[in-house]
Amino acid sequence: MIELENVAYSYGGGELLxxxxxxxxxxxxxxxxxxxxxxxxxxxxxxxxxxLPTAGHVRLFGADVRGLDRDDIxxxxxxxxxxxxxxxxxxxxxxxENVWLPLTVSGRHAEAxxxxxxxxxxxxxxxxxADALPPELSGGERQRAALARAVIMSPDVVLADxxxxxxxxxxxQRLLRLLIELNKMGKTVLIATHDLSLIRATKAHVQARVLRxxxxxxxxxxxxx
Amino acid sequence: MIANMxxxxxxxxxxxxxxxxxxxxxxxxxxxxxxxxxxxxxAVFALALSLAAGRLADRWGxxxxxxxxxxxxxxxxxRQAQTDAALRILETTKGVASARALTDADQQALLEPWFGPDxxxxxLPVPRLIEVIENDExxxxxxxxxxxxAEVPGAVLDDHSRWRKPLIDAAGRLRMLGWISTLxxxxxxxxxxxxxxxxxxxxxxxxxxxxxxxxATDDYIAxxxxxxxxxxxxxxxAVGTGVGLIAMVLMPDASDAPGFLTELGxxxxxxxxxxxxxxxxxxxxxxxxxxxxxxxxxxxx
Numbered sequence: 001m002i003e004l005e006n007v008a009y010s011y012g013g014g015e016l017l018x019x020x021x022x023x024x025x026x027x028x029x030x031x032x033x034x035x036x037x038x039x040x041x042x043x044x045x046x047x048x049x050x051x052l053p054t055a056g057h058v059r060l061f062g063a064d065v066r067g068l069d070r071d072d073i074x075x076x077x078x079x080x081x082x083x084x085x086x087x088x089x090x091x092x093x094x095x096x097e098n099v100w101l102p103l104t105v106s107g108r109h110a111e112a113x114x115x116x117x118x119x120x121x122x123x124x125x126x127x128x129x130a131d132a133l134p135p136e137l138s139g140g141e142r143q144r145a146a147l148a149r150a151v152i153m154s155p156d157v158v159l160a161d162x163x164x165x166x167x168x169x170x171x172x173q174r175l176l177r178l179l180i181e182l183n184k185m186g187k188t189v190l191i192a193t194h195d196l197s198l199i200r201a202t203k204a205h206v207q208a209r210v211l212r213x214x215x216x217x218x219x220x221x222x223x224x225x
Numbered sequence: 226m227i228a229n230m231x232x233x234x235x236x237x238x239x240x241x242x243x244x245x246x247x248x249x250x251x252x253x254x255x256x257x258x259x260x261x262x263x264x265x266x267x268a269v270f271a272l273a274l275s276l277a278a279g280r281l282a283d284r285w286g287x288x289x290x291x292x293x294x295x296x297x298x299x300x301x302x303x304r305q306a307q308t309d310a311a312l313r314i315l316e317t318t319k320g321v322a323s324a325r326a327l328t329d330a331d332q333q334a335l336l337e338p339w340f341g342p343d344x345x346x347x348x349l350p351v352p353r354l355i356e357v358i359e360n361d362e363x364x365x366x367x368x369x370x371x372x373x374x375a376e377v378p379g380a381v382l383d384d385h386s387r388w389r390k391p392l393i394d395a396a397g398r399l400r401m402l403g404w405i406s407t408l409x410x411x412x413x414x415x416x417x418x419x420x421x422x423x424x425x426x427x428x429x430x431x432x433x434x435x436x437x438x439x440x441a442t443d444d445y446i447a448x449x450x451x452x453x454x455x456x457x458x459x460x461x462x463a464v465g466t467g468v469g470l471i472a473m474v475l476m477p478d479a480s481d482a483p484g485f486l487t488e489l490g491x492x493x494x495x496x497x498x499x500x501x502x503x504x505x506x507x508x509x510x511x512x513x514x515x516x517x518x519x520x521x522x523x524x525x526x
Contacts, residue, residue, distance in 0.1 A: 050438075070443050070523070077440035088435045092248040104246065105441035149439065 001026055001157055001188050002047050007056035009042055016042055018216045020056070024157065024190060029183045029206050031199050032192040033221070034213030040192040041085060043213065044161045047190065048080045049073045061156075078106050081150030083160040087142045089134035089149075096121065096130040099148045106153070117152070124148045124178060140171035147178055157188040164198060172198060180206050246436060247429055247449045254457060257421045261414065261461025261506055262468070268410045268502050269469030275403025276495050282396035285389060292385065293366070295324075295355040299379035308353050311377045315357060318372070320364030327354045352379075414458065414506055418513040422454050426521040433525055447518035451511060458510030462503040470499055 004022040008015050016039045024030060024047075032040050045051040046058055049065050058065045060076050068076070089098045097104075100117055121127045124144040129137065137145060143163055150158055160179065164172030176198060183189045183206055193199065202208050210221040295315070299307045308326050315324035327335075332354060333346050357364075366384045373380040426433070436446050473490055491499060 074437070074440050074442040077438065082438060084438070088431060088438070090246060090248070090432055090435055093245065097245075101246070101435075102439040105436055105439055105445055153440070 001061060002190075003057075003059040004046065004053075005057045005059070007046060007053040007058055009039070009046060009051065010054050015054075015216055017046075017213070017218075018055075020218045022211070022218055024188050026156065026188055027183070027186050028188055029180075029202075029208040030190045031202070031208055031210045032190060032213065032218075033194055033196070033199065033210060036194065038213040039216070040194075040213060041161055043218070044082075044159050044190070044192055047157075047159055048082055049076055078102065078153050079156050081147075081153065081155040081158045083143065083146045083150050083158070083163045085162040085165055087146040089142075089145070091134050094131045094133060095126060095137065095145050098134060099126075099145060099152055101149060102153045120148050120152060125174070140167040140175075143167055143171075143175055144178075147175065151182060151187075155187065157190070158182055160189070160191045162193055163191060164193060164195060173201065176202055177205075244449060244452060246441075247425075247432060247453065250425060250428070253421060253424065257418070257454065257457045258461040258464075260417050260421075261458045261510075262465035264410050264414045264417070265462035265465030265502050265506060266469040266472075268407055268462075269466055269473065269499050271403050271406035271410060272498055272502070273403075273473060273491060275400050275407060276491065276498065278396050278399035278403055280492070282393050282400060285396060286393050291359050293357040293359065293364075294383045294385070295357055295373075296381045296383065297353040297355065297377070297379050298381060299352075301350055303379070304353050307377045307379050308355065311355060311373065311380050314369075314372055314376060315355070318364055318369055320359055320362045322358045322360035324355055324357045327356060411505065411509055414462075415509045415513045418454055418458055418510045419517045422450055422514040422517040423521060425450060425454075426518060430525060433522065437525070443519065443522045446522060447515060450518050451514045454514040455507050455511045459503050459507035462506035466499055466502045473499075 002022075002024040004020050007020045007022075008018040010016055020043070032043060034040055042051065046053055047060075049058075049060060049068065052058075052065060060068075061079065063072070063076075065073075090101065093101070096117060099121065118127070121130055124147060126141060126145055126148065129141060129145075134142065134145070143166075147158075147160070147163065150160070158179065163175055163179070167175070172195070179189055179191065180202065199208070199210055211218050212221040295311055297304055297307050297311060312324055312326060315321050329346055332351060333344065335354075336344060336346070336351075366382060370382050373382060433446055476490060
């Protein structure tokens, strides 16, 4: 699905990430961990084509990102659901419209009219917030709305960057259960987090691999977690 | 059939939806509307000027080129004889369709605006005028002058070219100025729309980032802006054109006194031209927004 081969990335002042090789197989569940500023978000961005590697190759669904034009990237984003660290919505549209935004922009707006949306909203527990505007939502509601938006296109891969960053433990457990459920439906999931207890809680439910960024490289973390 | 209807409904709903992804912008929208309206209003007059100047140049060129005047300057007692001689020569001159000596009454009417109605024309040595109308071949003015010089010493031929040419030149220049003004107005509309579109794109950078993230293509995002600015320019220009045309229609009618001012309006088919202004403004806005949007989007992630 997503393949990184000897990838390096630098923002200009020295390399942030170097010599990273990584392969996200279909149906796999990965955590990405590491200290703040280690490059978790950068690695995520490399995985959905928001950044181009300064060295090495990133292949998304078999295609090298360097060979893709902006429309190809847009097509790939429809197959990759992304939950951002600081979730951005269109603040002038209600929650339900934001959730089906991926359908709208890909010309499949008609599909939003059927029952799937209601089902999705109740799945993330936002049924009675469907008409609220994004600024009115709490942190947890924003994260769940973002997750709903990320999966509405039924993507092959879900990338979540600190999805539990600013919500309480109970809410993060709930969000995690949603992600585990998605993984059981066959989606590839990659979650960036520095919350080790979250990783432990997950491991009880699903075969998850933990990748750790240290010294600019990604290592497979051992069983010590 | 039902599936088609459903698809069509979805398409229309989708379009409406696409318009909504960019937040509405009240104040700048009004400014764009106003600027488009003002430009269209000016364009109505610039266009009228061009068309009127063009008509004027054509008319002067056409009417005057086909006529000449023969002036018989002779003592009163010889005037009639020389006039008859001149008319005889003109009758046999190639290229002359008709020649007519003006009567005293005609000349009185011509001089009246300058000397008043009480002028006793017969006591003055006013030259007799002969109006010469040329046919399509045109006459040989130099040859005619030679013949007249031999037989009618008091005849002076004026083929109008001396004062016709600068007038036609002036009208032509006026027409060019009108067209340049129209072009400048179109360019100003393009510049204004580009600025407004760029400001809107910059103000909506976050919206664009969200749309890109969820898989919107550049074309889709650009469409939302293009549609918006095209509609604004179109409706603004429609209002401006409407007001301009009303002003044209209400312009004081002075058709009894032929002159330049009465010509400054649209005539016949030319009424179609100002109606094209909104369409043109829309087209200009469409192109300008498209260019601005695509350029700005390439720079955003």
